[in-house]
Amino acid sequence: MTDLASVFNPFPVLTTERLILRQLALADAPAMQILIADPRVMQYMGRLPTDDRQATLDRIEMHLDGFRQLLEIRWAITLKAANDDRFIGDVSLHYIDTYHSHVEIGYSLNHDYWGKGLASEAIQAVLGFGFEKMGMYRIEANIAIENTRSKAVLERNGFQYDGRLRKRFRDVHGFDDEHYFSILLPEWQERQAASG
Numbered sequence: 001m002t003d004l005a006s007v008f009n010p011f012p013v014l015t016t017e018r019l020i021l022r023q024l025a026l027a028d029a030p031a032m033q034i035l036i037a038d039p040r041v042m043q044y045m046g047r048l049p050t051d052d053r054q055a056t057l058d059r060i061e062m063h064l065d066g067f068r069q070l071l072e073i074r075w076a077i078t079l080k081a082a083n084d085d086r087f088i089g090d091v092s093l094h095y096i097d098t099y100h101s102h103v104e105i106g107y108s109l110n111h112d113y114w115g116k117g118l119a120s121e122a123i124q125a126v127l128g129f130g131f132e133k134m135g136m137y138r139i140e141a142n143i144a145i146e147n148t149r150s151k152a153v154l155e156r157n158g159f160q161y162d163g164r165l166r167k168r169f170r171d172v173h174g175f176d177d178e179h180y181f182s183i184l185l186p187e188w189q190e191r192q193a194a195s196g
Protein backbone atom coordinates (compact mmCIF):
# COMPACT_ATOMS: atom_id res chain seq x y z
CA MET A 1 0.00 0.00 0.00
CA THR A 2 1.17 3.54 -0.74
CA ASP A 3 2.68 5.54 2.12
CA LEU A 4 0.44 8.61 1.83
CA ALA A 5 2.38 10.55 4.45
CA SER A 6 5.36 10.68 2.11
CA VAL A 7 3.27 11.23 -1.05
CA PHE A 8 1.59 14.24 0.63
CA ASN A 9 4.79 15.76 2.01
CA PRO A 10 5.74 18.26 0.68
CA PHE A 11 2.29 19.19 -0.62
CA PRO A 12 2.16 18.05 -4.27
CA VAL A 13 1.67 21.17 -6.37
CA LEU A 14 0.42 20.14 -9.84
CA THR A 15 1.08 22.20 -12.96
CA THR A 16 -0.85 21.93 -16.24
CA GLU A 17 -0.80 23.95 -19.45
CA ARG A 18 -2.94 26.76 -18.00
CA LEU A 19 -3.19 26.00 -14.28
CA ILE A 20 -1.29 25.70 -11.05
CA LEU A 21 -3.01 23.49 -8.47
CA ARG A 22 -1.68 24.35 -5.03
CA GLN A 23 -2.75 23.65 -1.48
CA LEU A 24 -6.00 25.23 -0.34
CA ALA A 25 -5.35 27.84 2.38
CA LEU A 26 -7.36 29.91 4.86
CA ALA A 27 -6.44 32.98 2.79
CA ASP A 28 -8.62 31.54 -0.02
CA ALA A 29 -11.77 32.12 2.05
CA PRO A 30 -12.90 35.38 0.31
CA ALA A 31 -12.46 33.90 -3.19
CA MET A 32 -14.08 30.64 -2.15
CA GLN A 33 -16.93 32.64 -0.63
CA ILE A 34 -17.81 33.90 -4.13
CA LEU A 35 -18.47 30.31 -5.23
CA ILE A 36 -20.35 29.36 -2.09
CA ALA A 37 -22.64 32.38 -2.45
CA ASP A 38 -23.35 31.67 -6.16
CA PRO A 39 -26.60 29.71 -6.72
CA ARG A 40 -25.31 28.55 -10.15
CA VAL A 41 -22.32 26.87 -8.52
CA MET A 42 -24.24 25.53 -5.53
CA GLN A 43 -27.33 24.26 -7.37
CA TYR A 44 -26.38 20.57 -7.12
CA MET A 45 -24.02 20.65 -4.14
CA GLY A 46 -26.69 19.79 -1.57
CA ARG A 47 -26.20 23.02 0.34
CA LEU A 48 -27.85 26.41 0.03
CA PRO A 49 -25.72 29.33 -1.20
CA THR A 50 -24.57 31.35 1.81
CA ASP A 51 -22.69 34.54 2.71
CA ASP A 52 -21.55 33.08 6.03
CA ARG A 53 -17.81 33.86 6.07
CA GLN A 54 -17.14 31.96 9.27
CA ALA A 55 -18.71 28.83 7.77
CA THR A 56 -16.31 29.13 4.81
CA LEU A 57 -13.31 29.46 7.12
CA ASP A 58 -14.56 26.47 9.15
CA ARG A 59 -14.94 24.45 5.96
CA ILE A 60 -11.36 25.22 4.85
CA GLU A 61 -10.07 24.36 8.32
CA MET A 62 -11.97 21.06 8.16
CA HIS A 63 -10.32 20.24 4.81
CA LEU A 64 -6.86 21.13 6.13
CA ASP A 65 -7.47 18.90 9.12
CA GLY A 66 -8.63 16.09 6.82
CA PHE A 67 -5.39 16.50 4.88
CA ARG A 68 -3.29 16.34 8.07
CA GLN A 69 -5.07 13.08 8.90
CA LEU A 70 -4.42 11.73 5.37
CA LEU A 71 -8.16 11.46 4.73
CA GLU A 72 -8.30 13.85 1.77
CA ILE A 73 -6.29 16.19 -0.39
CA ARG A 74 -7.69 19.40 -1.82
CA TRP A 75 -6.10 21.71 -4.37
CA ALA A 76 -6.93 25.36 -5.03
CA ILE A 77 -7.19 25.91 -8.80
CA THR A 78 -5.24 29.02 -9.87
CA LEU A 79 -4.54 30.47 -13.31
CA LYS A 80 -0.91 30.34 -14.42
CA ALA A 81 -1.28 33.36 -16.72
CA ALA A 82 -2.87 35.56 -14.04
CA ASN A 83 0.28 35.08 -11.98
CA ASP A 84 -1.61 36.12 -8.85
CA ASP A 85 -2.19 32.81 -7.08
CA ARG A 86 -5.92 33.61 -6.85
CA PHE A 87 -8.33 30.77 -6.06
CA ILE A 88 -10.82 30.22 -8.92
CA GLY A 89 -12.04 26.80 -7.81
CA ASP A 90 -11.04 23.62 -6.12
CA VAL A 91 -10.54 19.96 -6.87
CA SER A 92 -10.19 17.21 -4.31
CA LEU A 93 -9.61 13.54 -3.70
CA HIS A 94 -11.50 12.53 -0.58
CA TYR A 95 -12.76 9.43 1.22
CA ILE A 96 -9.34 7.92 0.56
CA ASP A 97 -9.36 4.14 1.04
CA THR A 98 -5.78 2.87 0.71
CA TYR A 99 -6.69 -0.78 1.40
CA HIS A 100 -9.22 -0.98 -1.43
CA SER A 101 -7.30 1.62 -3.48
CA HIS A 102 -10.26 3.83 -4.26
CA VAL A 103 -11.03 7.48 -3.72
CA GLU A 104 -13.74 10.00 -4.63
CA ILE A 105 -13.07 13.10 -6.72
CA GLY A 106 -14.84 16.46 -6.33
CA TYR A 107 -14.54 19.79 -8.17
CA SER A 108 -16.05 23.24 -8.46
CA LEU A 109 -15.15 26.32 -10.46
CA ASN A 110 -16.08 30.00 -10.24
CA HIS A 111 -18.84 30.54 -12.84
CA ASP A 112 -16.72 33.08 -14.76
CA TYR A 113 -14.40 30.21 -15.74
CA TRP A 114 -16.91 27.60 -16.92
CA GLY A 115 -16.84 26.49 -20.56
CA LYS A 116 -13.08 26.88 -21.08
CA GLY A 117 -11.93 23.32 -20.42
CA LEU A 118 -10.27 24.36 -17.15
CA ALA A 119 -12.14 21.90 -14.92
CA SER A 120 -11.15 19.04 -17.24
CA GLU A 121 -7.54 20.21 -17.21
CA ALA A 122 -7.52 20.17 -13.39
CA ILE A 123 -9.27 16.79 -13.26
CA GLN A 124 -6.75 15.24 -15.66
CA ALA A 125 -3.87 16.35 -13.44
CA VAL A 126 -5.57 15.05 -10.31
CA LEU A 127 -6.43 11.71 -11.94
CA GLY A 128 -2.77 11.33 -12.88
CA PHE A 129 -1.77 12.04 -9.29
CA GLY A 130 -4.39 9.67 -7.86
CA PHE A 131 -3.44 6.75 -10.10
CA GLU A 132 0.30 7.25 -10.47
CA LYS A 133 1.36 8.70 -7.10
CA MET A 134 -1.34 7.55 -4.67
CA GLY A 135 -1.58 4.09 -6.21
CA MET A 136 -5.35 4.16 -6.62
CA TYR A 137 -7.12 1.55 -8.76
CA ARG A 138 -10.53 3.23 -8.93
CA ILE A 139 -11.44 6.93 -8.82
CA GLU A 140 -15.14 7.57 -8.40
CA ALA A 141 -17.50 10.50 -8.46
CA ASN A 142 -21.02 10.78 -7.25
CA ILE A 143 -23.35 13.39 -8.64
CA ALA A 144 -26.94 14.50 -8.86
CA ILE A 145 -27.88 13.19 -12.31
CA GLU A 146 -29.55 16.54 -13.16
CA ASN A 147 -26.09 18.14 -12.92
CA THR A 148 -25.52 17.87 -16.66
CA ARG A 149 -22.26 19.89 -16.66
CA SER A 150 -20.78 17.61 -14.01
CA LYS A 151 -21.95 14.50 -15.88
CA ALA A 152 -20.42 15.87 -19.10
CA VAL A 153 -17.11 16.64 -17.42
CA LEU A 154 -16.93 13.09 -16.05
CA GLU A 155 -17.71 11.47 -19.41
CA ARG A 156 -15.25 13.78 -21.15
CA ASN A 157 -12.57 12.56 -18.76
CA GLY A 158 -13.23 8.85 -19.25
CA PHE A 159 -15.55 8.05 -16.34
CA GLN A 160 -18.24 5.41 -16.86
CA TYR A 161 -21.62 5.21 -15.21
CA ASP A 162 -21.76 2.63 -12.39
CA GLY A 163 -25.30 3.07 -11.18
CA ARG A 164 -27.69 4.64 -8.72
CA LEU A 165 -27.90 4.34 -4.95
CA ARG A 166 -31.40 5.24 -3.85
CA LYS A 167 -31.95 8.15 -1.48
CA ARG A 168 -28.43 8.01 -0.07
CA PHE A 169 -27.89 11.77 0.07
CA ARG A 170 -29.68 14.31 2.25
CA ASP A 171 -29.84 17.69 0.52
CA VAL A 172 -31.78 20.80 1.44
CA HIS A 173 -34.96 19.35 -0.09
CA GLY A 174 -34.81 15.91 1.53
CA PHE A 175 -33.25 12.61 0.45
CA ASP A 176 -31.89 12.23 -3.05
CA ASP A 177 -30.39 9.43 -5.15
CA GLU A 178 -26.65 9.28 -5.69
CA HIS A 179 -25.35 8.42 -9.15
CA TYR A 180 -21.87 6.89 -9.23
CA PHE A 181 -19.35 7.18 -12.04
CA SER A 182 -15.82 5.77 -12.03
CA ILE A 183 -12.62 5.36 -13.98
CA LEU A 184 -10.29 2.42 -13.34
CA LEU A 185 -6.51 2.34 -13.56
CA PRO A 186 -6.34 0.27 -16.81
CA GLU A 187 -8.88 2.60 -18.43
CA TRP A 188 -6.78 5.61 -17.41
CA GLN A 189 -3.63 3.94 -18.77
CA GLU A 190 -5.38 3.12 -22.04
CA ARG A 191 -6.50 6.73 -22.46
CA GLN A 192 -2.99 7.98 -21.65
CA ALA A 193 -1.48 5.64 -24.25
CA ALA A 194 -4.07 6.70 -26.86
CA SER A 195 -3.41 10.40 -26.25
CA GLY A 196 0.24 9.93 -27.02
Ligand SMILES: CC(C)(COP(=O)(O)OP(=O)(O)OC[C@H]1O[C@@H](n2cnc3c(N)ncnc32)[C@H](O)[C@@H]1OP(=O)(O)O)[C@@H](O)C(=O)NCCC(=O)NCCS
Pocket: 040, 041, 042, 044, 045, 106, 107, 108, 109, 110, 113, 114, 115, 116, 117, 118, 119, 120, 121, 142, 143, 144, 147, 149, 150, 153, 156
Ligand atom coordinates in the same frame (compact mmCIF):
# COMPACT_ATOMS: atom_id res chain seq x y z
C1 LIG B 1 -18.87 20.90 -13.07
C2 LIG B 1 -17.99 22.07 -13.58
C3 LIG B 1 -16.66 22.07 -12.82
C4 LIG B 1 -17.75 21.83 -15.08
O1 LIG B 1 -17.00 22.93 -15.63
P1 LIG B 1 -16.88 23.08 -17.23
O2 LIG B 1 -16.17 24.34 -17.48
O3 LIG B 1 -18.22 22.88 -17.84
O4 LIG B 1 -16.03 21.81 -17.62
P2 LIG B 1 -14.78 21.64 -18.60
O5 LIG B 1 -13.56 22.19 -18.00
O6 LIG B 1 -14.73 20.21 -19.01
O7 LIG B 1 -15.13 22.56 -19.86
C5 LIG B 1 -15.84 22.03 -20.94
C6 LIG B 1 -16.38 23.13 -21.81
O8 LIG B 1 -15.33 24.05 -22.14
C7 LIG B 1 -15.26 24.17 -23.60
N1 LIG B 1 -13.86 24.54 -23.95
C8 LIG B 1 -13.50 25.79 -24.35
N2 LIG B 1 -12.16 25.84 -24.50
C9 LIG B 1 -11.67 24.59 -24.23
C10 LIG B 1 -10.37 24.04 -24.25
N3 LIG B 1 -9.29 24.75 -24.54
N4 LIG B 1 -10.24 22.73 -23.89
C11 LIG B 1 -11.30 21.99 -23.59
N5 LIG B 1 -12.58 22.48 -23.56
C12 LIG B 1 -12.76 23.77 -23.87
C13 LIG B 1 -15.77 22.84 -24.08
O9 LIG B 1 -16.20 22.92 -25.41
C14 LIG B 1 -16.94 22.62 -23.13
O10 LIG B 1 -17.97 23.49 -23.50
P3 LIG B 1 -19.53 23.13 -23.32
O11 LIG B 1 -19.78 23.08 -21.85
O12 LIG B 1 -20.24 24.25 -23.97
O13 LIG B 1 -19.73 21.81 -23.96
C15 LIG B 1 -18.70 23.43 -13.36
O14 LIG B 1 -19.89 23.42 -14.07
C16 LIG B 1 -18.99 23.72 -11.89
O15 LIG B 1 -18.16 24.24 -11.16
N6 LIG B 1 -20.23 23.41 -11.45
C17 LIG B 1 -20.65 23.71 -10.06
C18 LIG B 1 -20.02 22.79 -9.05
C19 LIG B 1 -20.45 21.35 -9.25
O16 LIG B 1 -21.61 21.06 -9.57
N7 LIG B 1 -19.50 20.45 -9.04
C20 LIG B 1 -19.74 19.02 -9.17
C21 LIG B 1 -20.38 18.50 -7.95
S1 LIG B 1 -20.50 16.74 -8.10
